[in-house]
Amino acid sequence: MKYQHKQIAKSKLKSRTIKDKAIRVLVVLLSVVTISPIVLIIFKLIEKGYKQISLDFILKTPPNSYEAMTALANGELIPGGIANGITGTLLMMVVAAVMAIPVGVVTGIYLYENPGKFMANLTRNISDILQGVPSIVLGLIAYIWVVKSITNGYSALAGSVSLAIMMLPMIVRSTEETLKMIPVTIKEAALALGVPYYKVILKVLIPTGFSGLLTGILLGISRVLGETAPLMLTALGSTIINLNITKPTSAVPLLIWEFYNDPNMVGLIWSSSLLLMAIVLSLNLISKQIAARTK
């Protein structure tokens, strides 16, 4: 009798450990499947795009469709590059950053300084909701606000506005979270010395939390750098380098979209994507590095 009991317990234990091991294997397998797309995508981009990458690719504007077709017919690489996209992306990012960073950081400070206040809670909730708004809707908004009423036509400014609205809640959030981690005593020491409030913010809070703020800003920028949808409704695109913010402008993701839709130019999509990914991912990794070092 007793022996039988032991036997049953033993076989039960065995089936339990087998089940346990099976689940561990499944977790590992599915985790590997989860990250495989990033490896596959990066390899595909490098494999198909590296040939096109050169100095010309960064310094020249794209060829027209006919030039690209001739090059294809002769079995040559498509000439030209994506200079108009790079300058356009830079221009729109700078303008968007100029709009979003001051407002975002100051609002973040406001939320940190007034915890529990009705206005602060309201702002925090609204900012959270803004963060979830799909980018294409922000494109519609910038179209209504800027394209229709300010620049009377598609413009870099409109693109910047849509990107700025996108970045804003991320910067607010990261500023507040960063400041929360600074010991209150540092701020109190400054206040006790009779330092004016604005100087406490400028000389104590911002410098102490600087790397955290920088991380948040860089992450925000890397998140909107690859945005295509809102720019289709706002900046539209341009075949020449344009630095006038009231005129239509190209951007790297917009160019990828244009190349994708033109059978002659389609050879340029991989190298453009490779460049875009390289910038986005390195910004991403740099900001994580800064965050890790200061923790």
Added chain:
Amino acid sequence: MNSDKITKVILLLSSFIILFVAGGMVFSLVKGAIPAFKTFGAGFVFSNTWNPTQGSENYGALPFIAGTVITSVTALLISLPLSFSASLFLGEYYRGTRMAKVLGTMVDLLAGIPSIVYGLWGFYVLRPFLVELGLPNQGFGVFTASIILAIMIIPYATSLSNEIIMMVPNELKEAAYSLGATKSEVVFNVIVPSARSGIIAGYILSFGRALGETMAVTMLIGNANVIPDGFFSTGNTMASVIANQFGEADGLKLSSLIAIGLLLFLITGVINAVGKFIIKKLN
């Protein structure tokens, strides 16, 4: 007025800017959508015609609402086992190891890939592969779009559920281990029940992400303005119809697209609010 007061006013004003932007968004979307709702009434939401022919223009949002919901739900279902496994890998099985660090970084990088690059990869790599497996419509449709969407939302669901799983108190787990429980028994009888609402909130938020994704879906769903009649048929989502039809839109059509944008804004707003509410309750 002294400088302290001025500083406080400036802080307050900047928070007004956010409220002003949000309020302005709602106002502009509603204002832009009025012509469409005036012409079609509430039926706009439930009508499944999309006819841009001059003179007999008739627009309804139902095909796109259906397309959005079907693709997002499918994407969520596909991503569920993957992101759940990854969060267990990071938060429990290999917690704190170098392998977890590598995996975690790679999952984070998934969030950094631009939507249009996902679209290209889906178009040139995934779609031909699915065609070989016998998918109709040259591989375009709800299913292909859902797979790409699933990959895109994995990082959001993973990082949130991973955080929650790490917060499960050690005492609870140790108690179960001391009773002789195996790892998987601890996971399913201790960790999952006590982290349940946080994990669910993570999936709700990533669902909200899926609803508004534009480029990758536009490139893969086939852009047919009808209600998809199966997983493998073509369709259109609210975001992709805006991206597709915007270029040639004015008048009533533009207003209808803005109305779709308003609906999308409302749906994602509600979904996000629910997710954030659950998380706030947890803290």
